Every structure is written in structure tokens, then in C-alpha cells.
Amino acid sequence: MIIEFITRKMIPFIQLYALYVVAHGDLGPGGGFQGGVIFGTSIILYIIVFGMEKGKRLLPLKITDFLGSLGVLIYAGVGILCIVFGGEYLEYTKLPFKNPHLAAHLGIFAIETGVAITVSAVMVVFIFDIARKKDV
Amino acid sequence: MSDFILSKFNYWASILLMMIGMYGMIAKKNLIKKIIGMNIFQVSVFLFYISMGKVKGGTAPIFWEKAVIYDNPIPHVLILTAIVVSISTTAVALSIIIRIYNCFRTVEENKILETLANDENQSGNNQ
């Protein structure tokens, strides 16, 4: 009872902190990977506290799979966008924004987001995978 | 002599960890314990990398007005990647172990090998 209540209250804060870490990635300590892991733990916490069934209802395996692919796709997509706008792969400064600095900033941010999505999805997939009973 | 040992303590630490990990990977018969050994083994290398990047008197490689010398950030970045790899390896290993458990109902290596040997004998007899 108590645990469930505290968990309910804690999860938003954990997720907020995760987003902060992601957003802060290009200048300070942090980044998509760490942020993603923190975001993933919040969901893992939910699963541990409320059980597998509820967890699966919250994030069905199909969606986690999809998100896992999507994140990498964002990463690769940004890279290719750079090529499309005439740079090398992942050369953010060539992205069509006002100045190269902003472009690099946004480019890195997009990539970090992609990484974060993938990482958190994969963390959840790990839990589902390891906890499954039969060879599904 | 003691000076020599103490001045390189980070190496000694990672060598010790590495040996523990190696021992676990090779000597343990339990598949999960092997994985634990593998993790220790990998972590020893990560520690080795990180200690390598330390510069005397340097601070964390984050922009800070008071800092004069920064640590070398490249090993840290590299090790971040290596950690990801290590996590994935562990995850793959664990999921393989789960499947092994579903198939054999045990995670002890010698019992599994026994079962496999029985398998082969049976298929041999059938022919």
C-alpha cells in the first residue's frame, strides 16, 4: 500500500529528472544514454511494484519493440539528414537552422532523444525478456 | 619496492579484479556465476581505462572557471561505449541462460553436458 503510493508519487519526478539529464547532455554531464537508463528504471520500478501484467498493459511488447527501433531510426535519420543537406554523416552544423551553433545544438539534442528512447525501451524489453516464463 | 607497488595501485586493483573475473569465467560450473565473473572481468578493464585518463590535479572534464587542468575525457567516452557493449552482452547471455534453463531445467554446466551426451547416444541408437 505504502510502497505503491510512494511509487506513484516518485515516478513523475524520476521521469522529469531523466528528461533533464537528456536535455542537458550536450553541455554538462549526462546525455541520452544516462537519461534513457533513468527513464527506463522508472518504468521498471512500476513493473516491479505493480506486477508484470500491469506493466505489460502499460507498455505492450509490440510498443517497446517499436520504440527501440524508432530511437535508432531517429539517430540514423538525423545523420542522413546531415548528408541530405550537404554535410558528412552526423555533421550537424550543416542542418538548416539559423546558425551552425544552434544547428549543432538541436542536432545533438535530437540524437540524444533518439538514444534515450531506444535505451529506455530496451531496458524494459530486458525485464520482460528475462522475466518471461516459457520460451515464447 | 613498496613504493613501486603503491604508485601503481590502480593497475594492481584492476589486475586483481581481472584475475577474479577470469577465475569465475573458467572455473565456475554455474552458468550465471560465469556471467558474474565475466562482468567483473569487464569492469576491471573499465576501471583500468578510467584510471588511465586521470591527470594529476585535474578536474572532471566539464567547463569550470576555476579549473586549470582537466582529466583526459576520451577514455571516459570510450568506456561509456564499452559499458553499453558489456550490458548488451550480459543481457544476451542472461536471455540465453533463461532459454537453456527452459530446455534443460538446470544451469549447471556439467549436468547440461550430461543431458547432451545422452541425447547423442539416443539418436545414435535410433539409427
Next chain:
Amino acid sequence: MIVYIILIPLVTAIIIPLFGFINKKLPFYVTLLSAFTNFILVIRTAKKIFSYGTERYFFGGFEAPFGIEYVVDGLNSIILIIISFMFFIITVYSKRSLEKEIENRRLPLFYALYTLFYTGILGIVITGDIFNLYVFIEIASLSSYTLIAMGQKRNALMASYNYLILGTIGATFILIGIGYLFMATGSLNMADIKLRIVPLYHSKMVRTAFAFLTLGLMLKLALFPLHVWLPNAYSYAPSAMGALLAATGTKVSAYALIRILYSVFTIEFDMKIIPFNQIFLLISLVAILAGSTLALAQTNLKKMLAYSSIGQIGYITLGISLSNATSLQGSVLHIFNHSLMKGGLFLIAGGIFYKLNIENIYDMKGISKRMPYSMAFFVILTLSMIGMPFTVGFLSKWYLILGAIEVGRYFVIPIIVISSLLSLIYLWRLVEISFNSDVDKKEISEMPVSMMVPVIIISLLTVFLGVFSDIPISLSREAVKIILGS
């Protein structure tokens, strides 16, 4: 734009699960399309390389040695060609073969990992950054662990697990080696390290790095005493994956070893400063003999082929250890040829399993009646393995022998000959059993067309390239020029 060589399979690997949601059969066609595109791209790049020279690509626009660099030169273009060719061919083959061996539900996952594995090996070949090399080695290894575990039998799981443990030790050794090298030189770019390493020949750090790197790669290469993971991994994996591993897995590690020995360290270091090549020569010869002998003892067809691979890897390292232009050319040719031949043999073994459900050699009595064409091509590939003139197998052995003579190591010749004889014995055993006609006449039941065509193409190529040998020889000559830096 050489980066597309990596990007196409990478993006394909990512989007395959998405297609898998739509239809379980779609991933195959996506993989096929991407494999074909990539093959064409590699061919075009190689053509360009041969007329204009080495091409480099800097990630994110950071010039080497600061950024990650991709390089395609004379050496790795030949490896790229054979890898992308075999991948394409085996993908064509995989459709029907996997229908039997893997549940429909898992197909998208299989193809995603299969393409990811391909990305990994391409990356190993193409990268010019030594840490990037490690990352790609791990990408390839991780996906191959999973793919091997997908095999039908439950042995596959243990095979995969053992490979994972040993593979991780190998990769971690490589990582330590890279760390030492970085400590010593302060650089991760291969070309840059080569420049900086010259004054550091006698540094203990460089030597430690060398030891760890070569040991790690030898594990990945399955050189003889470190080969234990290979036979089970190759034989219990799904047929298509087994063939792809046999055709490309160890070859790529061999390439990486050549790169490390000659493009990161220098030839003087390998030969004069430390007597590495003498030790290496000994190991190679032992590997050649031991692999062939162990293959003789096998009754499972795929396992026999896998042990034969261990012997053949010995040939590749033999050429590397003799380290003169001719023997290196032999090595590069053998990487090329063996990929072709062993891939073909594994495909045939998979085809026999697909049709008749047998793996044991002694159960194959009279199968030439049922699968005459497959067995005919098996004979062709066998001849090539032995080193019959007019097949590609002859070229590499010839260059290896010439290379051995050039440096006056005559004792290598009898060992090559004996191992050829051993391989003749273990391969001919199957030919003999299969042509035994005590068995009653049965209906012909050949592999389906989509599995047959790859086998035909590979067999014909072994003969075609053996007769019109200009192509492989000139390609390998370019490669040797790069290796020796002239």
C-alpha cells in the same frame, strides 16, 4: 560516399522489425533488396578505388586523427566484395532454408540480427579507427550469439553460450590492447598510430598492447588452440547463418589481424623487434595439420566442414606469418577463396539437411541419386578445397608455396601437401559414400531453385575465377601493395 556501405544495412536492420509488424514475410524482401543495393555499391566503390586510389570518410566532418575515419583502399575493397557477395547469395538461399528451421514468428528478428551482423562485419573491414573496430567486433559478435542460439537443436544454446564467453574474453583482450596503445601513443586512428609508434618500439606498453591485441584477435579468428568455440557454433546455427559465419566471420577477423599487424604496427616491429612471425608460423602449421586431422574424426557433415575451416584459417595465418609479398598475396587470396568455397559447402550441407533431414555422413549413402546436382557441385568445391588447378583453391596454395620458397622455408611445402591430402580424404569420404549405389533407385529430390541457384553460382565462380584468374590476382596484388605500404 563510402559511408553508405555501412548505413544501408544499418538502417535496414533497424527498420526490419517495423516491416515485421506488417507481414512476417516482408523482412526477407527488404533484406534482399538492401543486400543487393549494397553489393552494387561495393562494386562501384571498388571500381573507383582501383582507378583513383584510397577513399576516406570523416564522421561529422572531424578530420582524422580526431574524428572517426572510414577508409576503403585496395586491401579492404577485395574483402568488401567477397563479403557483400556472399551475404547477398546467402540471403537468396536463406528464404526456403529458414522456412524449415525457424518459426515464422521469429523471421523478422532473425533478419534484423542477420543484417546487423552484416553491418558489424562491414564495419570491421571499413573502419580506420581502432576503437571503432572494437565496437563493430562486438556488434557482429553479439548479433551472432543470438543468431546461433536460434538453431533448432538445443545444443545450439550451449554452443552460443560458450561462444559468448570466449568471444567476450577475446573482445575484452582487444579492448585492453587498445587501451595500452592509446596510453602509449595518444591516438586511436590506425594510420596516425602507425606514424607515432616508430619511436616507441621498445616501450613495454606497446608490446603489451601488441600481445593483447593479437591474442584477442586469434580468439576471434579461432586459430588452433583457441578454436573450441567454432565447430559447435557453426554446425548448430541455422544453416544460412552457419554458412554466413563460415564464409565471413573468421575471414573478417583475419583481415583485422592483417590490419593490426601491418597498418597499426609495422612490419619491422612484427619481424625484427619481437620474433612474432616465427611463433606465428609455428602456430599456423600446427593449426593446418590439427584442423585437418580433427576434421577426419568427425561424422557430422557440418562439424567436419567447421573443423576443416580451422585448418584453412591456418593457411591464411601462414601467409601472414611468412610476411613477404607473395605469401601475403596468398593469404588475401585464401581469404577470398575460402570464403567462396566454404560458404558453398555449407550451403550444400544445409540443402541436404533441408531435403533429407540428415547430417551424419554415414547416413548419406547413395544421396547422389537423390540430389545429383548438389553432389556434382560438392565435388567441384571439394576439388577447389584440395587445390586442384583451374579452381580458385589452387591459386592461394600456389602463392603460399611460392612465398614459403621465397624466404627459404621449405618445410612448409610438405605440410601444405599433407594437409591437402587430409582434406582430400575427409571430403572425398562423403563423395564416395554418396555415390555408393547399393541403395535402391529413388526419386530425384533436389533443393528448391532459390537454394540451388546460389550453390550453382558459387561453384561456377570457383571454376571461372580459377581459369580466368586475372581478377583475383590483380585484386590481391593491389591489396598487398597497401599492406606493405608501397
Next chain:
Amino acid sequence: MYEIDKFLPLMIPLTALLAVPLIYFFRNQRDIRDGVSVLAPGTMFALAFLVFKNFYQNKEPLFIHILDITPTVSLQFRVDGASILFSLIASFLWIITTIYSRGYLGGLREKKQTSFYAYFALTLFATQSLAYSGNLITTFIFYELITLFTYPLVTHKGSDEAIKAGRKYFAYLIGTSLIFFLTAIVLTLSLKGEMSYKETGIFDGSESVEMLLLIFLFFLFGVAKAAIMPVHAWLPAAMVAPTPVSALLHAVAVVKAGVFVLYRVFNFVFTPDIIAGFNGHFIALTFSAITIVVASMIALRQDNLKRRLAYSTISQLSYIIFGFSLLNSHALTGSLYHLIMHAFGKITLFFCAGSIYVTTHISEISKLDGIGKKLPITMFCFAIGSLSMIGMPLFGGFVSKYYLLKGIAYSDYQLLFAIFGISTLLNAAYFLPIVYAAFFKPPKEEIHLEAKESQRSMEFALSITALGTIVLFFVHGFFYPLIGV
């Protein structure tokens, strides 16, 4: 004209190769298929004859470069007297053998006839190419191809016994050639940097004696097709093959290919002078003399007719090697004549053995008593073949033995006359009792004749070759321009 000269020799092996798809294509029309099998060697014989005519006018060896495999390994043809001689015999006897096999295979109602003819054509392709090959590596390639293409013929029956024999055949031939022959070639290449046959020899005598001796011995025992003891055991084993195979391949094409390679080695890789320099000929003489006598003695004790013939072949092949190692021109002439004479004589004997087997299913000599009355033509030809083998005047075998004896007389080893005497006696001892028993002993049990319809083509074939042995005695001068050394 010059271009055609170069093109013609290439056409000869190509004809054999072209015959293969045709044979396969007409696998259901037996007559057309057999027609192709006759037409192809016919064409080859005609082509070989044209080449012979050109050679007769120019009298100069012709070199044809085909393609490079590696910068040092190239495919090269050389057209000279000996190669034309070999090519002529092989293609002529193929025609006869095809006619014979039609009867033989038909009589036994063999299955897999098409693959039989196809592999036959492939073997002939390799043999003809070997005859014209102009350097060591080309020779090696086709030498190996002959082994490969004859393997399915040896194991034609598909029984366990045949497979076991095939394994022995394969192991001996491929094993020795890979271990010794190839090594010798590689050593030659590494020492001299080239491999083309030359009248002056590849080696010039400046090399160390031990090295030359080593290479020489590697060649001598690496070419196991010449069946010098102790590498002879494959030949009796190969007798499980159908008789036409034993006849053409193991009396003519395959074994003569081995001897032919040794001819090249003795005269175009080394030269007689160089061999004399390191006493290589002495070793070769010893081994071949031992083979001549021992093989004949073994032949005496064989009851299976084909095995007796096989051991006789081993003995006769060593005559040829013996002739090479006497190192003078008379003996060489004798050897090359023996190549022809033995081919005709032995193929006759094999044809007879096959004919007996098809019509009576007898393969043991002890059961042949009185068979001469049932099969008069066959046994008469058998007698002719035997006499030629023994070396009676009026038969081809005399010519070669005469030259060989002359060779001994001109060499330093007059003692070797004794070998010849013993061997001729032994020859007589193992052939003549068969003839005697066939005609003059009463049959032990009733002999039934079967498959009469196939008898005619077989008897036709074997009488032609028997006639050949007699005719060759009178016209042997015709070959002199090819053999003349």
C-alpha cells in the same frame, strides 16, 4: 597457314570435350549416342593426322600459349613428334574401343551407359591435352584430370568392392602426384624459374647433385601412372572396372600418359647427359629391372585373367622406363615403339578377356580349358596378342624389343641382357599356357555361350587390333619420323 597450324592441335582435345554434351543430349537415342562416340575419335584421329602432316613438312616443334593462370603458371601446348604419336594412338584406339564397348555394354545390359561414354570422352580429352602439353604445370593439371575422370569409370559397378578399389586407385594416384610430382614441379620452378619443356633441358647441370637427384626421384615415383614398383598397386585394383575401361585406359591412355610424362622428364626437363651426371639413370634402371622381373613373376601366379594382364602391363611399362634410362637414342626409339606396340598388343588381350567374360561369364584362367573351340576368333587373336607381347618376329612387339636390345648393346650395362632373357621367358610362361589350354585341352565342364548378338562387334574390334600388331611390324618405318631422335 601458320594460324591453322596453331589451331589444329587445340581442336583435338576440344573435339573430345564437345562430344560430352552431345553424348548426354542423345542419352535416350542409343544409336546416335554411340555414333557420336565413334565420330568424335574419328574426327580427332583425322585432326591428329593433319597435325602429323604439318609436322612432317616443318619438322619443328610448335608452341601454343593458351592462358596464364598466374604470372609463372601458364597453360602451354607443345606439338612435337612424341605428342603426335601418342595422340594418334589414343584417338585411333578410342574408335575401336567404342565399337567394342557397344557390344560389351549391350551384352551385359549395363546401366549408366551414357555416363560411361561421357566420362570416357572426358578422359580422352584430358589424355589428348596431356599429350600436347608444353610445360610441367599443364602436364600436371591434365594428369590429375585423368585420374578424376577415370575414377567414376573404375567405380562404375558401384559395389562395395568397386568403391574400395576406387579408393585405392584414387589414393595412390592423387597421393603420389600431390606429394612427389607437385613438389618436384615446385622445386624445379623455384630453382630455375621456368617450367617449359626444352630440348636442352630445364636444368643445365649447374645445380647441386643432391638436389637434382631428389627432384629426379620425386618425378620418377610421383608419376605413379607409370606404375613402377613400389607405386604399382593401383593398377591391379583398377581392374574392377568394365573391360573396355581396363582396355583403353589401363593399357593405353592412363598408363601411357604416365610413361609419356616420364619421357618428357627424362628428355625435356633433364637431359640424358645431366641424368648421367648424377647417376639418376642407375636408380631408374634398377627399379625398372626389378619391376620387369617381379611383376612378371606375380603375373604367373594370378588366376584372374584381367589381373594377370594388369601385372603384365606393369612389367611392360617398365620396359619403356628401362629404355628411357639407358640414355641412348636406340633405347629411346625402342621405348617409344614399345609405347605403340604394347598398346596394340595389350588392348587386344584385354578385348579378348572382356569378350570371354561377356559370352561365358568366366574370368578365371583355370576355367578356360577348351574354350578355343567355342570362341575361335577371340582365342586366335589372343594368341596373336600374346606372341606380340613375348616379342616374336612378325609381330609388333619384336620391333620395340629389337631396338631396346640394341640400346643395351650400346650402353655400359650388357648384363641387362639377362633381364631381358628372363622376362621374355616369363612372358611366354604366363601367356602361352592359356593359349595351349584354350585350344588343346578338353573342357572341364560345359561352357554356355550367351549374348551372341553382341559378339560380332567385339570380335570385329579385337581382330582389328590383332591385325594391327602384325601390320605394325611391317610398317613401323612409318612412325620413324615421329620417333627419330
